[in-house]
Amino acid sequence: MADASAPLVSVRDLKVHFPIHAGLLRRRVGAVKAVDGIGFDIRPGETLGLVGESGCGKSTAGRAVLRLLDVTEGSIRVEGTEIARMPQGELRRLRPRMQMVFQDPQASLDPRMTVEAIIREPLDEHTRLTRAEKRERVAELMDAVVLNRGFATRFPHAFSGGQRQRIGIARALALNPRFVVCDEPIAALDVSIQAQVVNLLEDLQERLGLTYLFISHDLSMVRHIATRVAVMYLGRIVEMQAREGLFAEPLHPYTRALLSAVNEPDPVAARTRRRIVLKGDVPSPANPPRGCNFCTRCPDAMPVCREVDPATLEVGPGRWVACHLHDPAVMRGQPTRPFGAEGPTRRASPTAYDTPARSAT
Numbered sequence: 001m002a003d004a005s006a007p008l009v010s011v012r013d014l015k016v017h018f019p020i021h022a023g024l025l026r027r028r029v030g031a032v033k034a035v036d037g038i039g040f041d042i043r044p045g046e047t048l049g050l051v052g053e054s055g056c057g058k059s060t061a062g063r064a065v066l067r068l069l070d071v072t073e074g075s076i077r078v079e080g081t082e083i084a085r086m087p088q089g090e091l092r093r094l095r096p097r098m099q100m101v102f103q104d105p106q107a108s109l110d111p112r113m114t115v116e117a118i119i120r121e122p123l124d125e126h127t128r129l130t131r132a133e134k135r136e137r138v139a140e141l142m143d144a145v146v147l148n149r150g151f152a153t154r155f156p157h158a159f160s161g162g163q164r165q166r167i168g169i170a171r172a173l174a175l176n177p178r179f180v181v182c183d184e185p186i187a188a189l190d191v192s193i194q195a196q197v198v199n200l201l202e203d204l205q206e207r208l209g210l211t212y213l214f215i216s217h218d219l220s221m222v223r224h225i226a227t228r229v230a231v232m233y234l235g236r237i238v239e240m241q242a243r244e245g246l247f248a249e250p251l252h253p254y255t256r257a258l259l260s261a262v263n264e265p266d267p268v269a270a271r272t273r274r275r276i277v278l279k280g281d282v283p284s285p286a287n288p289p290r291g292c293n294f295c296t297r298c299p300d301a302m303p304v305c306r307e308v309d310p311a312t313l314e315v316g317p318g319r320w321v322a323c324h325l326h327d328p329a330v331m332r333g334q335p336t337r338p339f340g341a342e343g344p345t346r347r348a349s350p351t352a353y354d355t356p357a358r359s360a361t
């Protein structure tokens with residue numbers, strides 16, 4: 001029998017490096033390390049929020065997990081199947097199980113196709129349903145995303161941004177996927193309708209048992225929707241915790257800086273909140289700093305931070321934060337070691353990696 005608590009998606013040591021070519025012969029002279037060794041699990045029905053500043057590698061990670069991009073290294077298992085190096089022909093068979101909702105509904109919908117044709121496209125490609133069955137399925141999907149069935153013959157330009165995103169969501173759900181990557185699904189929408197689309201995504205998750213990777217730079221939205229949160233900086237995950245732990249007691253200096261810039265709904269907490277302004281710019285992913293890649297901007301950085309082996313900082317099962325300042329062994333000047341069963345020194349959170357699906361509301 002399938003283990004209900006087994007991860008639906010399991011990513012290990014994932015790297016996506018884009019080659020940089022130069023010169024007359026277009027020789028390879030380096031690489032943009034957009035994703036540089038990340039790992040996480042997502043359990044069925046769970047939402048993992050992936051946050052970080054623009055350019056930190058969130059979209060590249062999301063696309064790579066669905067194999068919309070080729071990966072440089074690492075493992076991606078979806079429902080137990082290794083897909084990291086699977087040929088496109090074989091991947092096609094798995095496409096119905098994993099889908100993506102894109103940031104810009106305007107750009108992701110073909111303006112020459114009617115809503116019905118857009119939502120029907122995956123059914124045409126992957127199923128042998130009859131015309132009537134497809135029409136019925138499209139109508140069901142329009143109901144599911146709360147779009148009037150009567151709009152099926154209209155074109156995308158006739159809709160508002162929020163309605164266009166609903167069309168994109170209906171298309172993503174056409175083949176009954178289990179796993180959906182939502183890449184900044186509300187970033188291009190008016191603030192007034194962002195909450196409606198997020199509520200719709202939550203509602204669909206509950207009704208259809210969906211599992212989400214929810215990519216966003218908006219921490220307040222992630223706080224609302226995610227069960228667990230992974231924070232990315234310069235191609236790496238620097239911290240991953242259950243949502244409550246991350247927002248109540250962020251461990252990594254980068255997470256603390258990001259959270260210090262978010263509006264605090266609790267007025268008492270807001271009064272004591274100290275804004276942390278990070279110095280300098282984000283380094284180039286083509287030339288990341290030596291040691292801990294946050295050390296050039298970290299308010300807590302120490303000389304040892306330049307020496308640490310980045311591989312020993314990798315966040316993954318049993319390790320919550322990629323900062324050796326939490327590791328007493330390093331601070332005593334001893335060799336680094338990953339956190340073991342004892343967890344981080346400041347706060348052991350055994351549920352951080354093992355949160356059961358949707359226990360938190």
Ligand SMILES: Nc1ncnc2c1ncn2[C@@H]1O[C@H](COP(=O)(O)OP(=O)(O)OP(=O)(O)O)[C@@H](O)[C@H]1O
Nearest residue numbers: 018032034052053054055056057058059060061285
């Ligand atoms: N095809 C590509 N070729 C070269 N570099 C790329 C490519 N795609 C992305 N990058 C670079 O990889 C890094 C990560 O980009 P990515 O779009 O994944 O970040 P992001 O966190 O999603 O940012 P945003 O929210 O602005 O989209 C950036 O430096 C970007 O310029």
